[in-house]
Amino acid sequence: MQTELAPEFKNTPEGREAEAILRKCVHCGFCTATCPTYQLLGDELDGPRGRIYLIKQVLEGKPATQSTQLHLDRCLTCRNCESTCPSGVQYGHLVDIGRKIVEDKVPRPPMDNALRWTLKEGLTSSFFAPAMKLGQSVRGLLPAKLKAKVPESRPAGAWPSRTHARKMLMLAGCVQPAMAPNINSATARVLDAAGIQVVIAPSAGCCGAIRFHLNDHDGGKAQMRANIDAWWPQVEKGEVEAIVMNASGCGVTVREYGHMLKDDPAYAEKAARISALTRDLSELLPDIAPTLKPRVKASAGLVAYHPPCTLQHGQKLRGGVEKHLRALGFDVQVAQNESHLCCGSAGTYSVLQPELSYKLRDRKLGHLNQLQPSAIVSANIGCITHLQSGSEVPVRHWVELLDEALAPAA
Template sequence: MQTNLAQWAKDSPDGKVIDEILRKCVHCGFCQATCPSYQILGDELDSPRGRIYLIKEMVEGQAPTTITQTHLDQCLTCRNCETTCPSGVEYGKLLDIGRELVDEKVKRSFSGRLKRKVLAKGLNSALFGLSVRAGRRFRSVLPERLAGKLPLARAPGRLPDSVHARKVLLPLGCVQPDLMPSIDAASIRVLDAVGISAYNFPVRACCGAVNFHLDETQSALQQMRHNLDTWVPLLETGKIEAIVMNASGCGAFVKEYPFHFRHDPVYLEKAHYLLEHVKDIAEVLAPHAAELGKKLQNKLPDPVAFHPPCTLQHWQGLRPLTEKLLAELGFNLTVFGEANLCCGAAGTYSLLQPEIALPLRDRKLAAIDSGGQVKAIITSNMGCMSHLQSGTPKPVRHWIEVVDDGLST
């Protein structure tokens, strides 16, 4: 794609990055076949190619509008298009830059700003847990869409007392400890079963993704700096060997820290160091699959459908490794169509864009059902769990919980 960037864009810190990404696009349109928002809306401007054109027009001098902002907002940032693209266009990075540029030039409506501010503050608040407990108690009077975001909590259970030579940090995120504490507890027990202890670090810290995707960029960077200042010394001193993520959305975002600190040399160095030590829990357990499989005492649900979150398969490229691990552990995974397509959760997207998120959820569940009757749906991200669970009576669980159930005697 030929470009002719306006002078202000050329002189911007990201001018060269924008130009290089745009020039890789060859207008082929392969991305449209795998773009979830395009599948639902059928609008060229709601495909990656269309959004690239909108960003290109802006950096070449055309003023963006609320229409530009709307089409960029309607992207789920699933990055399926990056997996599909034959030219290696880094669409996700271009979209992040493009959104920031549009937000600088186009003021959102009062209701739009309020909605994002409430979500950003609420999900990062110490009162979030209280709100969750109150919501569960009064679930019957809540709007259906909101009630669906409050999955029934499972008791975390007893944590192991053993201390192993190998230690990792399992960060306590912003919402998972309140919404689904059993995931972290199950992760700790399964890691213990293969001789790895979760370092006792009770401080909760958001990875920054919630604020970043709700236009609170500076707050997000502050959270990222806090994590780097906290985690890197633990790694450098040998107190832990890795940062282990059991939410693929958080893991994917943390692995993007180098991009977010591309203009900050000090934190860029820390981010690159951290990148070498951030692991999805599947990456940590994969070498222990045979050992762990022998320790399973209880029968696994059979068959199951594994929904690979976009942040696992398109952002991190870990779908093959995870599915191989699950098969080696004894899961009978049902094959279904469109496993590459987003379920519509996408963090807070399902709250902000329900008219797209709900059809994608139903499409995903229909695809799973078409693959045959399954006993349960398993996944790697709590956001996908709660979103899918709101549309089906089948149990939807994090796979680590199911493995933990198998270990229980």
């Protein structure tokens, strides 16, 4: 796609990156066939090709409008389009650039700004955990819309006390410890059973995705640098072999620290190292499954697996979870219809675009429930919480399923 950048963008890092991405796009339209919002709305501007054209216009100096902003806001950043693009267009990076430019040019209504500020400050705050605990204590009294955002309280279970020669860092996350604390402890127990010790750096916090995708790029990058600083002493000394992620939304972000901080002379090299060390929990299954198999007593019942977009499209990891859980004895099935489509969670999207989000959730649950599962499992806290808000069937992280199936060591 031929592009002529406006002078204000011509010699900026963002402008050069956007131009390189735009020039790869051949406008073929393959992306529209797998775009969730295009499927729902049928509007060219609510598909990747249309949004690419809108971003191109702004970069070439045409005025950004509230309509431009709306169509970019409606994008889930699910990156399904990247999986189907024959030209390798890095749409996710382009839409991040385009949204930030439009954000700086188009003022939002005060209530919209207030909501976005609350999300980026509240979800990453130390006050989130006590607020969630309070919400869970009065959950039965909450209005339906708020109740959907407050999962039932569940115990975390014991953290393993053994030490191992093999050690891996793990990001606890910002919302996961409060909303579903058992995911982290189940991860630690499963890896402990495989002879791997999970280490959490206390000063590591939010991965940076929430702020970054709400167009606070500086705030998001500050959180990325803080995490690198928290992990670096153990990484530099070679004390850990990987940084394991059990939330695929965090994982795809940390895997891109090297890209996001490539122009930061103080952090570029460190960020690239952190990205190279990052592994989704599912990537460890080929290594640990043989060790775990003698201890796994898989429970009866069919389990439906929902692969998060951040795993299958963002990190390009497909098929691993279901393959290895089946090898361990679980009856895991994936919905044959639209398994590639987003469930509608997409970070803060379910709050900012609730109508579209819940339509996608119900569409996804319709396909999953056709399998008549005893449980639904996924690999990202956002997907799990969002799907559970509309499901009578329990929705959990797959590692919790594996943890419960482990018989005590002899």
